[in-house]
Amino acid sequence: MATITECREALTRLSGNLARAEGEVRGAAALDRTLSCHLTDLDTTFTGRLADGRIEVQDTHPGSPASKAQIRLRMTGDDLVALVDGRLNFAKAWASGRVSLEAGFRDLLRLRSLL
Template identity: 80%
Template sequence: MATTQECRSALDKLSDNLAKADGDVRGAAALDRSLSCHITDLDITFTGRLGAGRIEVLDTLPGAPRDKAQIRLAMTGDDLVAMVGGELNFAKAWASGRVRLEAGFRDLLRLRTLL
C-alpha cells in the first residue's frame, strides 16, 4: 500500500509532467479549478488547485473531501502511484471504476485530452 508521502510525490510528479506538456494536454491543464484527490485506502484527501498548467497541493486532510472541489478524483494510493508511473492507464482505470473523476460537463470535455 502506497504511503501518504508516496502519493504526495506522485501528485508533484504529475504536476511536473503537466507543466512540461504540449498541445492539447497543455490546454487541458491550463484550467483554473479547485481540485481534490481522495486516496480511499488511506482515507486522506489532498486539496489544491489546477492552474497555469500545474497542480498545487495546498492541504492534506483526513477523510473524504469536506468541500466539493470543481474537479474531484478518488482512487487508491497504489493506483495513483501506478498511473503517474505509467504502469496504469487512466482511461482504463476510469472505465473500470478503479478511478473516479467528477467535474462539470465542460471541464470533462477539456480534461478528456488528458486521458
C-alpha cells in the same frame, strides 16, 4: 500499499509532467479549478488547485473532502502512483471504476485529452 508521502510525491511528479506538456494536453491542464484527490485506502484527501498547467497541493485532510472541489478524483494510493508512473492506463482504470473523476461537463470535455 503506497504511503501519503509517496502519493504527495506522485502528485508533484504529475504536476511537473503537466507543466512540460504541449498541445492539447497543455490546453487541458491550463484550467484554473479547485481540485481534490481522495485516496480511499488511506482515507486521506489532498486538496489544492489546478492552475497555470500545474497542480498546487495546498492541504491534506483525513477522510473525505470537506468541500466539493470543481475537479474531484477518487482512487487508491497505489493506483495514483501507478497512474503517474505510467503503469496504469487512466482511461481503462476510469472505465473499470478503479478511478473516479467528477467535474462539470465543460471541464470533462477539456480534460478528456489528458485521458
